[in-house]
Amino acid sequence: MKLISRTEEIILVTVYKLGKKAYGVAISDHIAQKTGLNWKFGSIYSPLGRLVENGYLRAIEGEPTPERGGRRKIYYEPTESGIKALKEIQKVNSAVWIDMPGFETEK
Amino acid sequence: MINKKTTYPGVPVIAERILKLFSDDLENTKSGDFEEEYNENIKLYGVKKAKLLYRRQILKSIPAAAGQSIYRSLIMFKNYLRIAYRNFANNKVFSSINILGLSIGMAVCLVIIQYVVREMSYDKFHENGKNIFRLRTDSITDGKLTDSGADCVAAAGKAVFEDFPEVLDYVKLSRTSAGGIFAHKERKLEFREERVYFATSSMFNIFSFEMLLGDAEKALSEPNNILISRSIAEKYFKEDNDPIGKSLSFNGVLDYSVMGVFEDIPDESHMKFDILTSFPTMLRYGDWVENSWAYTTFYTYLLLKDGTDPVDLEIRINESIKSQVEEIRKEWGFKPVLKLQHLQDIHLRSNHVREIEQNGDFRLVYFMLIIAFFVLGIAWINYINLSTARSLTRAKEVGVRKVMGAFRYQLIKQFLTEFMLLNLIAAAISIMIMQIALPYFNAFTDMHISFTLWLSASFWAGFILLILTGGLLSGFYPAIFLSSFRPISILKGKLINSVKGRGLRKGLVGFQFASSVLLIICTLTVQQQLRYLQKKDLGIDVEQTLILKGATVSADRSRETYVKRVETFKNELQKNPSVISTSISNFVPSEDVWLILGARKVTDTVERQKEYHIMRVDHDFFDLYDMEMISGRAFSKDFQSDERAVIVNETALDHLGFSDPESALDQEIIMKNNEFKIIGVVKNYNQESLKEAFEPTLFYLTDLIRGRCAIKLNTGNISETISYIKNTWDNYYPGNPFDYFFLDENYHALYDSERQFGKMFGLFALFAIIIACLGLFGLSYFTTIQRIKEIGIRKVLGASEMSLVRLLTRELTVIIAVSNIIAWPAAGFLMVKWLQEFAFRINLSWKVFFTGFAVTFIIAMITVGYQSLRAALSNPVNSLRHE
Numbered sequence: 001m002k003l004i005s006r007t008e009e010i011i012l013v014t015v016y017k018l019g020k021k022a023y024g025v026a027i028s029d030h031i032a033q034k035t036g037l038n039w040k041f042g043s044i045y046s047p048l049g050r051l052v053e054n055g056y057l058r059a060i061e062g063e064p065t066p067e068r069g070g071r072r073k074i075y076y077e078p079t080e081s082g083i084k085a086l087k088e089i090q091k092v093n094s095a096v097w098i099d100m101p102g103f104e105t106e107k
Numbered sequence: 108m109i110n111k112k113t114t115y116p117g118v119p120v121i122a123e124r125i126l127k128l129f130s131d132d133l134e135n136t137k138s139g140d141f142e143e144e145y146n147e148n149i150k151l152y153g154v155k156k157a158k159l160l161y162r163r164q165i166l167k168s169i170p171a172a173a174g175q176s177i178y179r180s181l182i183m184f185k186n187y188l189r190i191a192y193r194n195f196a197n198n199k200v201f202s203s204i205n206i207l208g209l210s211i212g213m214a215v216c217l218v219i220i221q222y223v224v225r226e227m228s229y230d231k232f233h234e235n236g237k238n239i240f241r242l243r244t245d246s247i248t249d250g251k252l253t254d255s256g257a258d259c260v261a262a263a264g265k266a267v268f269e270d271f272p273e274v275l276d277y278v279k280l281s282r283t284s285a286g287g288i289f290a291h292k293e294r295k296l297e298f299r300e301e302r303v304y305f306a307t308s309s310m311f312n313i314f315s316f317e318m319l320l321g322d323a324e325k326a327l328s329e330p331n332n333i334l335i336s337r338s339i340a341e342k343y344f345k346e347d348n349d350p351i352g353k354s355l356s357f358n359g360v361l362d363y364s365v366m367g368v369f370e371d372i373p374d375e376s377h378m379k380f381d382i383l384t385s386f387p388t389m390l391r392y393g394d395w396v397e398n399s400w401a402y403t404t405f406y407t408y409l410l411l412k413d414g415t416d417p418v419d420l421e422i423r424i425n426e427s428i429k430s431q432v433e434e435i436r437k438e439w440g441f442k443p444v445l446k447l448q449h450l451q452d453i454h455l456r457s458n459h460v461r462e463i464e465q466n467g468d469f470r471l472v473y474f475m476l477i478i479a480f481f482v483l484g485i486a487w488i489n490y491i492n493l494s495t496a497r498s499l500t501r502a503k504e505v506g507v508r509k510v511m512g513a514f515r516y517q518l519i520k521q522f523l524t525e526f527m528l529l530n531l532i533a534a535a536i537s538i539m540i541m542q543i544a545l546p547y548f549n550a551f552t553d554m555h556i557s558f559t560l561w562l563s564a565s566f567w568a569g570f571i572l573l574i575l576t577g578g579l580l581s582g583f584y585p586a587i588f589l590s591s592f593r594p595i596s597i598l599k600g601k602l603i604n605s606v607k608g609r610g611l612r613k614g615l616v617g618f619q620f621a622s623s624v625l626l627i628i629c630t631l632t633v634q635q636q637l638r639y640l641q642k643k644d645l646g647i648d649v650e651q652t653l654i655l656k657g658a659t660v661s662a663d664r665s666r667e668t669y670v671k672r673v674e675t676f677k678n679e680l681q682k683n684p685s686v687i688s689t690s691i692s693n694f695v696p697s698e699d700v701w702l703i704l705g706a707r708k709v710t711d712t713v714e715r716q717k718e719y720h721i722m723r724v725d726h727d728f729f730d731l732y733d734m735e736m737i738s739g740r741a742f743s744k745d746f747q748s749d750e751r752a753v754i755v756n757e758t759a760l761d762h763l764g765f766s767d768p769e770s771a772l773d774q775e776i777i778m779k780n781n782e783f784k785i786i787g788v789v790k791n792y793n794q795e796s797l798k799e800a801f802e803p804t805l806f807y808l809t810d811l812i813r814g815r816c817a818i819k820l821n822t823g824n825i826s827e828t829i830s831y832i833k834n835t836w837d838n839y840y841p842g843n844p845f846d847y848f849f850l851d852e853n854y855h856a857l858y859d860s861e862r863q864f865g866k867m868f869g870l871f872a873l874f875a876i877i878i879a880c881l882g883l884f885g886l887s888y889f890t891t892i893q894r895i896k897e898i899g900i901r902k903v904l905g906a907s908e909m910s911l912v913r914l915l916t917r918e919l920t921v922i923i924a925v926s927n928i929i930a931w932p933a934a935g936f937l938m939v940k941w942l943q944e945f946a947f948r949i950n951l952s953w954k955v956f957f958t959g960f961a962v963t964f965i966i967a968m969i970t971v972g973y974q975s976l977r978a979a980l981s982n983p984v985n986s987l988r989h990e
Contacts, residue, residue, distance in 0.1 A: 024140030025147075041140050042168020046178075067146045071139030 004056070008047045009089055010035070012056060015076045016086055023062065023073040048076060056082035141165065183517070184524065190504075191525040201497060202529070204885040205490050208878040209533030212486035214540040215874050216573075218548065219479040221556050222867075224566075226467050228375050229454035233315045235410055239450040240417055242267065242277075242407040243459065246718065248441040253718050254703065257406065257459040260443050261399040262431075264307075264407035267424055267445075274420075276410040278313050280304045282463075283404050284392065285384055287358040287659040288843055291343045298342065299656060299844050300382055304406075305396075307386040311369070313410045316376075321351055321367025330387040334367040339381050359660035359842055363388075377453045378406070378463045400431045401439050404701065406463060408450070421447045439705050440716025461701055470941070471864055474629075478868065481622040482875045487581035488615045489882030490526065494585040495612060496889040501589050506597035518590035519583075526582035530574050552866045553859070584611070613922055616886065619879040620926035620967070621933075624959040626872035628934035629941075631955045633865045636942060639949045640858050646792030647696055648733035652850035653829070654695050655816040658840035670810045676839045683831050685823035690727040693814035696794050697853040706778040706805060708763055717762050719778075720794070720804040723812050729754075729789065731819050738768035739787030742808045746786075749808050753783035757791045759803035776805075783807060793947070796857040800946035817850070876962075880970055887971040891915065891978040899983035908979040915975035919967055927960045934959070 004012065014030050015022040024041055027048075032038055051057040062073035078086065141164060148157035195202040233239060242263055246254035261279075268277040285305050290297035310316075311323040319337060326332040333355065335343075344350040354362045363384065372379045389396045396405075411417070424445050425432075436442045448457060455469040494501075508518060541558060549556060663669035677689045694700050700720040707716040722728075729741035737757070742749045753776060755763065765771035768788040775782050783805075791801040820828055833845045891898075898911055906914075935951060942948045 025143050028140075028144075040164055040167040040171065041144075043171035045168075046171050046174060065139075065143075067143050068139030069142045071142070073139065 004051070004054075004085065004089075005047070007043075008051055008056075011044060011047050012051060012078065012082060012086060012089075015057060016078050016083070020075065020077070022076045027076075051082070052076075055079055056085055180520075183520075187521045187524040188528065190521070191528050194501075194525065195529075198497070198500070200885060200888060201493055204881045205486075205493065205529055206533050206536065208486040208489050208881050209483075209530060210536035210540060211874055212483040212878055213534055213537035213574075214544065215482045215871050216479045217537060217541050217558075217570075218545070218556060219475045219871070220566075220569075221558060222554075223472050223475060225375065225556070226455060226472050229467070230375065230377055230451050232373065232375065233450065235313060235315070236451060237449075238275075238411045238413060238415075239313060240409050240411060241448045241450060241453060242409055243446050243448055244403050245444040245446055246403075246441040247444055248717055249714065253441060254403075255459050256403050257453075257457065257462040258403045259405050259407040259445070261396055261402050261405050263400070263428070263443075263445055264405070264409070265397070266428065267409065270427055271420065271424070273412040273415045274409050275412055276309045276313055277307075278309045278408050279307045279386065280310075280378075280406040280408075281386075281389060281396070281404055282406075283389075285389075289343070289363075289382070290356045290359070290660070290842065292356055294343070294345075296343055297660075297842060297844055299659075299846050300339070302380045303382040303384065304380050305386045305389040306383040309410075310383065313408060316372060317370040319368045319370055320349075323367050323369070326366030327383065327385040328387065329385055330390070331361065331363050332366040332385040332388070333363040334369055334383040335365055336369055336371045336381045338371050340365075340368045361388075377466060400428075400435050400443060403443075404461065409447070417447045417449070421445065437713065440707070440713045441705065441718065461699070465860065467860075468944075474864075474868070474937075474941075478626070478871045478875070481626065482871060482878065483577065485619050485622060485875055485878045485882065487577055488619055489878065489885065490529070491581055491585055492612050492615055492882060493885045493889065494522075494526075495588050496886055496893075498589055498592075499893060502592050502597045505589060505592045506594040509592075509594040510598070515590050519586040522586035522589055523579070523582050526585070527575075527578055530578045534570070534574055548870075551870070552863050554863055554867075612886070613918070616883065616919075617922045617926040617929075619882065620923055620963050621930040623872075623876045623879050624927050624930035624963055625934045625937075626868075626875050627959040627962055628930070628955050629938060630865075630869045630872045631958060632934075632938045632949075632951060633861075633868055633941070635952070635955070636945065636949050637858065637861055637865050639947075640797050640861065640945075641855070643793075643797060643947060645696070645854070646734070646790055649696065649850045649854055651820045651822065652731075653818045653820060653832070654848050654850055654853070655818065655832070655836065656846040656848075657691075657813040657815055658836075658843040659813055660840070660842040661813075666811060672839060673810065676835065679835050679839070680818060680832060683828060685820050685828040685831075687819040687821055688727050688731045689819070690725055690731040690817045691812050691814065692722060692724040692728050692817070693812050694722060694794075695815045695817055695850060695853075696732065696792070697796075697850060697857060698815075699795060700802065700804070704778055704805075706763070706776050709775040709777055709782060711764070715764075717803070719759055719762070720802045722804055722806045723809045723814070724806050725808065725810065725812065728806070731817055732792075734792060735790040736787050737790050739772045739785070741787060741789075748784075749786065751781075751783055752786040752808065753778070754787040754789055754806040755785055756789050756801065756804045756806075758801045759805055760788055762803040778805065778807075797947040798945050876966070880966055883967060884970045884974075887915075887974040891974045895978060895981075895986045898978050898981075899986035902979070902983045903987070908976070911979035912972060912975045915978070916968060916971050919971055920964075923960070923964050923967055927963070930959070931956050 010031065011027065014027050014034075018026055018030060024044070028039055028041060028044055031044075048057065052059055056079060057076045058079050060075045060077060062075050064070050064072045141161065144164065145157055145161045148160050151157075152160070230236060241257070242259045243255075243257055244259045244263070245252055245256075259279075264277040264279045268274050282304055286301045286303040287299070288297055289300050306327055308324045308327040310327060311318055318334075321334065323334060326334055335350070335355075340350050343355060344353065347353075350365045350368060352364060352366070354364045356362050366385075369383075386396075395402055411420070424447075428443075428445065432442050432444075453466065455467050455472065457466055458468070505518060508521075509515075545556065545558060548554075661669065661672075663672055673691065677691075680686050680689050693702065700722065702721040702723075703718050704721050705716045706719050707713070724742070726742050726744055728734075729736070734741075736754075739754070741754065742752065746752070755771065757768075760768060760771055763771070763776060765774070771785050771788060774785050776785065777783075789806070793799075794802065794804065818832065829847070832847075836843070836845050894915070901911060901914075934956070938951055942951075
């Protein structure tokens with residue numbers, strides 16, 4: 001399988017977790033909530049674009065809303081190969097981490 | 108679907124626009140995210156903070172967005188390149204005309220840039236460069252500028268250095284009697300060295316010439332020391348690596364000790380010297396070399412403190428020397444005025460008498476830059492014209508791309524990419540052309556341009572910048588033009604109106620013609636002037652004259668033996684039947700007369716004294732050069748009194764204040780406190796190059812001359828005669844190298860730089876015209892193709908072939924006429940400027956202007972006429988069959 005970048009991985013996971021509600025603001029908020037990483041929109045668009053291009057995500061246009069200045073939301077949703085990729089990433093990750101010795105606890 | 112934007116109050120739209128600049132694919136939908144967050148933040152933190160956060164969000168998004176859009180555009184770029192390649196391959200006329208024209212244009216540009224860079228780089232290598240000034244002297248007599256020398260009076264340098272604290276250091280150089288024959292006695296090596304100067308001790312502190320061995324300052328402060336260049340050291344001392352302390356004999360009378368070796372002086376220095384003799388050595392000529400305010404020929408350079416205002420300093424210097432100036436005026440009749448001149452202005456902007464060497468001329472540099480601009484400009488114009496003229500062929504592609512969703516800016520980008528690619532290919536070819544053609548070019552123009560700019564990063568930066576800006580400028584219009592087509596009308600098969608853009612095309616073709624006419628007129632005028640320089644009657648006979656450089660090493664210790672040796676040497680030469688006559692003088696025609704003295708009528712006061720060029724000659728001088736006496740007689744051995752006689756030329760006659768040649772005879776003049784009687788007036792002749800007017804010149808007789816020996820030969824076996832002369836020379840003047848030149852060649856050499864300029868100009872003008880013709884050929888090719896149906900219909904309706912040709916060429920005739928009218932005054936102006944350089948010059952002739960018109964007209968008619976004729980002769984069936 002093709003390994004995707006760490007950034008792409010985080011975004012792919014987030015999109016999956018958000019289910020039907022994954023769009024720009026939501027993704028960015030979720031990542032900020034869970035990890036404390038304050039990613040700007042600019043930096044999530046590129047990986048999102050790449051994920052779409054590689055067929056892991058598909059983009060669906062939503063309804064325009066007034067608070068967006070009349071512009072549509074773009075919702076993202078994992079495709080089948082996206083879900084497959086997620087499974088493999090999980091497998092690889094846990095395989096890598098499983099025999100990780102614990103850190104020595106500091107006092 | 109809500110189309111209208113319901114923007115909440117206060118969205119800072121500008122920030123969003125900035126972001127869009129960096130990102131292609133930031134569609135409306137996505138940037139909605141920004142606005143949504145903004146509105147959320149208003150609720151949370153209030154408007155002010157929200158705006159701040161919004162801006163921050165946008166700004167920080169830029170890098171990632173830009174990265175993405177570069178990534179995307181690379182994918183498109185690959186497609187653009189492929190299409191570009193297909194287009195080039197598809198239309199070979201179009202692409203070869205463009206590439207050929209551009210690469211020739213760029214190659215010409217490269218050569219010119221190389222030339223210009225070299226001219227501009229003179230004296231730039233000195234660390235103190237910007238603070239070094241040359242102090243030179245103007246002489247004012249009777250309120251008029253009578254002499255404007257590159258050199259300075261002897262005492263000025265030191266005085267200025269001592270009186271003004273902002274003058275940190277000074278150096279004084281003199282060439283007077285510094286050159287001569289240097290010999291290594293043990294090795295029996297003797298050579299005539301001419302680039303020799305006396306120099307004071309600060310020479311190497313002020314200038315950044317590189318010392319290899321020895322302490323320059325110490326060496327130059329004691330008498331009889333010399334510093335030599337690396338090549339001189341190799342010449343005299345060969346494998347001996349340590350010449351320090353060894354001695355070289357000078358003119359057989361003095362021994363100089365070598366106290367240092369310096370690196371050879373770079374070409375880009377306005378002064379080049381091989382040997383420096385310590386200035387105290389010069390004191391043996393008298394202490395005037397230190398403290399005279401009247402004798403010039405001392406090149407003086409000052410090192411000023413940072414930030415000194417040279418204009419102000421110059422005024423204060425002249426203020427401070429008032430008393431000395433007054434003394435000089437009383438005694439000599441002229442007032443010396445000191446002038447400051449920036450070191451780095453000397454090579455291109457200084458044209459005084461007694462310059463150290465022939466300087467360049469910034470006007471020529473500008474002329475060259477103008478040509479470079481024209482040549483490259485013409486090539487770029489070809490692209491504009493050809494690509495807009497054949498827009499019909501690209502129109503379908505534009506239509507399809509637009510239908511498929513291409514934005515206009517993407518199309519512009521595509522066309523620009525294509526043009527840039529064309530430029531890059533041309534640039535690569537131009538460098539190859541340069542590499543191959545440079546040796547031929549150097550041989551043709553007798554220049555030594557080498558492509559050294561390879562190594563300089565700033566050159567590459569400049570070259571790329573040039574291609575980019577020029578490319579963008581000339582590629583932009585076609586790109587805008589081509590991308591403007593409306594897909595509906597194109598794809599419906601509606602004929603695109605090719606009238607659009609025709610006005611601009613006409614203008615640009617007009618520009619090409621105007622510049623071609625300008626270049627033709629300039630080239631022809633320059634050639635005419637050069638021919639005139641070589642053909643003009645100098646007033647003297649310079650053919651078949653061999654000039655020996657004088658003997659400076661002499662065994663004669665007394666005047667009698669010296670004179671006797673000269674006499675017997677001349678007689679010995681005369682014995683050879685090929686030798687017609689011989690004459691010795693301090694200067695021969697074609698040389699700069701640097702010996703200048705003040706003189707006046709006996710009856711005049713000292714205030715009326717003027718300066719005259721002094722020629723010291725022997726009895727045979729006037730006869731040998733076949734000079735015409737307009738009154739009186741030449742020097743003669745029959746008159747013992749000729750020792751105190753002087754012959755003047757017409758200009759001197761005028762300066763002395765005599766009304767006609769007859770009345771001057773037997774009048775007395777005072778020169779150097781001695782009285783001389785005028786015995787003859789000689790017709791003016793061109794002693795120096797035709798750039799200079801006739802100088803007032805006095806000739807007097809002396810037998811103690813060591814300058815030049817002229818030998819008039821008949822057309823016998825030249826090489827045999829020369830070997831006879833050499834043998835005689837070696838017998839009479841052992842220890843002196845046998846150096847000679849031919850007088851006519853020396854005259855010829857005076858115009859070397861003009862000839863180079865003429866050749867370069869002519870060559871580049873030719874290229875410019877060729878490129879313009881290429882463009883015209885292409886343009887008429889495409890326009891006739893587009894009008895082929897019109898021609899067919901006209902023919903069917905009965906138009907004759909001639910009337911069709913006339914129809915197709917009429918427009919061009921008008922363009923050529925208009926561009927000639929524009930180019931003529933410009934060319935006239937430039938050429939009048941250039942001709943002003945020469946005291947003797949041709950008048951601009953109407954024939955040249957007419958030739959400019961005729962040449963462009965004929966060439967244009969041939970190129971366009973051929974296409975038109977072909978179109979007119981073709982069978983209308985072929986062009987109309989498909990309708």
